[in-house]
Amino acid sequence: MSTAGRSAPFPPNWPARIGLIALAVYVVYAGSILDLTWPRFVEGLGHGARFISRMLPPNVAPDKLELLQHGMIESLQIAILSTVFGIALSLPLGLAAARNLSPAPLAWLARTAIALFRTFHAVIVAILFVKAVGFGALAGILALIVASMGFVSKLLADAVEEMSMRQVEAVRATGAPFLSVIIMGVLPQVMPRTIGFCAYQLDANLRNSALVGLVGGGGVGATLFTAFQRFDFDFVLTIVLAIIAIVMIGEIVSGWMQRLFQ
């Protein structure tokens, strides 16, 4: 019996092999350029240990706690305001971007806007807004609204595009006006997932509200930045622990919201 005429069952994938080899070579090269050596790493560990020892125990002096509380409340406000406005603006933008509902030019325009919002990380957007509207919570809120719109409207548009058009068609066939078709045919289908994105976005905005403060966007991030600059490392630890606690609470709340609206 001959196997000559048969094609190989597992032909070698040369492009994949070459790609993997090239990647390995590049990793070694980039590491050597950036001085990624073992002695350098060990030396770094020593610095880290000293840093951590200066953080302990966390500073809980009353004046520090008051600073922390003030920053935390501002961060919460930034997170909640930016989530509410971000979601309110995402609903029309997401629907406009769904190609099965909106006319092609509008959908294209909305998709472009969303892509633009998603291009830069919230911190970079925050730097732009700090330059534009000055230091403080307003810059942070605006930056996180943009981030929320990029995330929520993109996922909403995708959810709308994946929904069952049959259900929408049946509502349309009754002669319902466009907005009623959205309310009775589209929203019921995408609402559970949208609540999920929104809960996740609230969670993300809580985390990011600390981040935008680092670049001048107000909130606990600003407190953290000041503490770093004054080498108050024990207070830094207090702030970090508080942020971790808030983020964990945010996660619990968002999980609870998602279950509620299943």
Place this chain on the structure above:
Amino acid sequence: MDALAPLDRDKVGVDRSLVIRNLRKEYRAGTPVLKDISLTIERRGITAIIGPSGTGKSTLVRCINRLADPTAGEIRFLGQDLARLHGGALRKARRHIGMVFQEYNLVERLSVIENVLTGRLGYVPVWRAFLRKFKAGDVDRAFHLLDAVGLSDFATARADRLSGGQRQRVGIARALMQQPDLILADEPTSSLDPKTSVEIMELIARSAGERDIPVIVNIHNVELARRFADRIIGMSKGEIVFDGPPGALADASLLAIYGGEGWLE
């Protein structure tokens, strides 16, 4: 006796006949799915359209309420050419045409009563739909219709909890909620078992008969068509090849509609 029939009777006297002239539909230019269909549907009674799959039955029905856009031709109903309407005028015209779908097409996550009330959306302002503040008269009618289709116990159940037959009953109630002047049914029994199919066809025939609403129904099952229709239209390859009462539908006509031979024995 349906307690609602008097409510619907105020529309008796409207000319509900439908006239289709030279209707043509091409999804791709040059390959028509419907080839110059001309057809007059009388103001009452059930007209069944039979024919092999992919022959344009569904497209024909969907052209009438413009879920599909005709390429050419005229569809005259209630003094208007449906084929030329768009925007608000089209929505107004659609309010007069109820539709029952093969896959029921209920909004799965809404309650049964919300699905029935969807039939009033053409008449209800958007804010009322948003707040679910339907007029008491509409809500009463919706409950009466649910009663009439035998689902009054399920009013607040979510539509995705129902069986296929129950869903189709809700679909029929939704269509009747529109107080339509015409009912289109696109394969209303194809997803149902034989017994439920008969029950659904009986419900459509009875509901439409009591209200004097003409029905156009696409149907695969020739026996069901014979049993319930007053008139049968046979389509093949986008053309009408048979048009007559069920009694005139002989084996020869079935061969003309479905082609081939041997399957009839």
